[in-house]
């Protein structure tokens with residue numbers, strides 16, 4: 001079983017969900033293929049003061065840690081065992097553009113309505129859409145974490161099309177039954193559920209009906 005997971009961030013609000021997910025995937029020793037749309041770069045800057053610009057792994061991961069520290073996330077592992085591979089969204093020669101390149105799944109977190117629309121209609125106009133297309137056609141896990149409210153009929157239809165094609169639609173809509181106290185608790189509720197669907201063991205949320213670890 002490959003450790004490769006594709007993580008794409010598109011320009012929906014809630015960039016912190018994607019950043020926490022990235023850190024947890026690397027902490028879980030996954031090989032993360034990271035994609036960031038240009039709108040997502042803008043959201044990262046607007047919401048978290050995180051500047052991607054010319055991607056440089058060391059600087060980026062330091063910024064990731066600063067963001068997570070600021071939110072007070074626990075746990076945060078000192079060493080991130082996994083491997084980070086960044087792809088520009090116009091790099092059509094990347095392995096993840098092909099179905100023959102094996103992965104354990106893909107998450108788009110957060111996922112904008114425009115990216116949902118592109119996937120729903122098979123418009124592979126950037127590498128995020130293409131990799132999502134590939135995951136659907138290869139019958140692999142594709143988790144979409146949309147963030148929009150309220151939703152128009154067009155957006156609901158597009159989400160429905162994606163779900164019918166096999167995507168897991170997991171809205172950034174945390175539950176409250178675990179009695180969250182902090183923003184980190186709310187974020188981890190969603191990140192924990194995404195990790196569950198990607199088959200990554202985690203104890204980020206207390207599970208209903210199960211004693212906590």
Ligand SMILES: Cc1cc2nc3c(=O)[nH]c(=O)nc-3n(C[C@H](O)[C@H](O)[C@H](O)COP(=O)(O)O)c2cc1C
Nearest residue numbers: 010011012013037039040046112113114115147148
């Ligand atoms: C700060 C900020 C927040 C945004 N929030 C959302 C959002 O929650 N949902 C959404 O669908 N689009 C949102 N947008 C708009 C998208 O980024 C825009 O539609 C863009 O075209 C998406 O492109 P992408 O899908 O290639 O990332 C936001 C944009 C900015 C700058």
